Amino acid sequence: MATVNRWLRPEVYPLFAAVGVAIGICGFQLVRNVLINPEVRVSKENRAAGVLENFAEGEKYKEHALRKYVRNRAPEIMPSINRFFADPK
Template identity: 85%
Template sequence: MASSTLNRWLRPEVYPLFAAVGVAVGICGFQLARNLCINPEVRVSKEGRAAGVLDNFAEGEKYAQHGLRKLVRNRTPEIMPSINKFFTDPK
């Protein structure tokens, strides 16, 4: 029974599915850890929850404008700009 189940799911055709699910779980885990650790609106400790609503705009702005967003802020939203220019710009 265990051998047939193992042979059914561990075929080379299923590896991309495992990779896609693994990447999705990794992204979800990263976002969960990021929110628990540095999100100013998430308070895990009892003292933090007792503080109520905080108007700390500087900390919220620091969280929202993270490094990746700063990196891509002034770039065009294209994945392959050279190919896009080749097909769209008239000669």
């Protein structure tokens, strides 16, 4: 019980949240690479194929929906705050 009281304090909740988000991002990227990356081959038959020159599949993997969404947007996290402090009145 002393160990539980030591680690489950309100002060460590942000640490647990940050570690949980990092693990989630790593897990998402791992699953994404294993399932749809054209350079990762899990099955023995696909590994035996060697190096494939399939540029269309690589382009499809690279140009995912998030990249298409942010392509023509300004690289800002909070645009309204940036405009408030940067634009002259």
